Amino acid sequence: VLINKIDVSGQNPTAVSELVDFLVRYLGRQGSRPLTAQTIASDLGVDSLFGTEHVQAVGNLVDDAFAERPEYSGLIEGLWLRFVAVAGSGGSGVEFDMANYSDELYLVTLSKLVCANVLERQALRSSDAVLKCILDGSYFRSLGLANLVEYDYFGWLAESPYVEKLLPAAGLIQEDLCAYDFENLPPEDLFGCLMAQLGRRSHRLLLGQEFTPSWLCDAMAKKTLNSLPEDESPRLVDMCCGSGGMVVAVCRRYSERLKESGLQLGEPAGLARLTDAITGFDIDPLAVLLAKVNWAVTNRDWLTEGSRVSIPVYH
Numbered sequence: 001v002l003i004n005k006i007d008v009s010g011q012n013p014t015a016v017s018e019l020v021d022f023l024v025r026y027l028g029r030q031g032s033r034p035l036t037a038q039t040i041a042s043d044l045g046v047d048s049l050f051g052t053e054h055v056q057a058v059g060n061l062v063d064d065a066f067a068e069r070p071e072y073s074g075l076i077e078g079l080w081l082r083f084v085a086v087a088g089s090g091g092s093g094v095e096f097d098m099a100n101y102s103d104e105l106y107l108v109t110l111s112k113l114v115c116a117n118v119l120e121r122q123a124l125r126s127s128d129a130v131l132k133c134i135l136d137g138s139y140f141r142s143l144g145l146a147n148l149v150e151y152d153y154f155g156w157l158a159e160s161p162y163v164e165k166l167l168p169a170a171g172l173i174q175e176d177l178c179a180y181d182f183e184n185l186p187p188e189d190l191f192g193c194l195m196a197q198l199g200r201r202s203h204r205l206l207l208g209q210e211f212t213p214s215w216l217c218d219a220m221a222k223k224t225l226n227s228l229p230e231d232e233s234p235r236l237v238d239m240c241c242g243s244g245g246m247v248v249a250v251c252r253r254y255s256e257r258l259k260e261s262g263l264q265l266g267e268p269a270g271l272a273r274l275t276d277a278i279t280g281f282d283i284d285p286l287a288v289l290l291a292k293v294n295w296a297v298t299n300r301d302w303l304t305e306g307s308r309v310s311i312p313v314y315h
Contacts, residue, residue, distance in 0.1 A: 031182075032179075041197055043179070045193070046106065058109065062098065062157070111289060112134050114177065117174075118182050119140075123178040135149075136149065137158070144308045152288070187214070189243055189244050189248050192211040193211065195211055217249035225250070236279070243287050244290060244294035250277055255270075255299070266301075266304045279313070279314070281315075
C-alpha cells in the first residue's frame with residue numbers, strides 16, 4: 001500500500017529540503033519519539049545537549065535586549081525580588097540572575113511551540129510569520145484560547161523588535177520537536193521535570209517550589225473526585241499550582257467521567273465543565289504559562305473549531 005511518495009526531479013533548494021524531510025520521516029523515524037516529561041527534559045532541557053545550544057542563543061538575545069533597554073533591567077529585577085519576598089525569603093542574599101531569566105525565556109518559548117504542535121497533532125515547520133504568532137500568542141487566540149499567552153514577565157521580548165530576533169532560535173527548536181509524536185499524549189504534567197531541572201540551577205527550591213510526581217497528583221485527584229456525590233461537579237482550587245500537575249490530573253480524571261456520562265468529545269457542555277473543574281493560581285509567571293499549556297494539552301480533544309475558552313489558571 002502506497003502511503004507517501006516524493007518527486008526528486010526538481011533541482012532547487014525546496015526539492016532538496018523535501019527529500020531530506022522524506023528520508024528523516026521514513027528512515028529516521030521522525031515523529032516516533034514519545035512526548036513525555038522525561039523525554040522533553042532529557043532531550044531539550046536546560047542541561048541537555050540540544051537545550052544548552054538553544055539557551056545560549058536565547059541568552060544572547062536577552063543580553064542585547066537588556067543592553068538596549070536598561071529601564072527594563074530595573075523593572076524585571078524589581079519584579080523578581082518582589083516574587084522572592086512574597087515567597088518567603090524576604091530577598092535576603094538573593095539577587096536577580098540574568099542567566100536564570102534566559103533559561104526561563106527558553107522554557108517559555110519551548111512550551112509555546114510544544115503547545116502549537118500538540119494542538120495541530122503534528123510537528124510544525126512554520127514560517128517566520130507563524131512563529132511570531134505562536135510566540136506573541138495571537139496563534140492561540142485564533143484557536144479560541146483567549147489567555148494562554150498574556151503580557152507577563154517575558155511579554156516585552158515577545159514584541160517587536162525582539163521577537164524577530166528570537167525567531168531563528170524558535171525555528172531551530174521547532175526542528176528538534178519534529179522527532180516527537182504529537183498525536184498520542186501522556187497523562188502527566190509535561191513540564192514538571194523541566195521545572196525540577198531549572199530548580200537545581202536557580203532559587204526555586206529555596207522558595208519552596210518542587211515538582212509533585214504525576215502518580216501522586218493522579219492519586220489525589222482520583223480520591224478527591226471519588227469523594228464527591230455522583231451528581232456533583234467538581235469546583236476545585238490549587239492555590240500553588242506550579243506547572244500544573246494537579247490541574248492535569250483533575251482534568252484527565254474528570255474528562256473520563258464526562259465521557260462515561262455520555263458526553264461526546266467536542267461538546268461545549270463538556271469543555272465548560274472542565275473549565276469549572278479546577279482553577280489554578282501561582283505567583284511564578286513561568287509556572288503559570290506552563291500550567292496553561294498543560295491545561296490546553298490535556299483538554300485538546302474537547303476543543304473544537306468554534307471553541308472559546310479562558311484557561312482557568314491565573315498569576
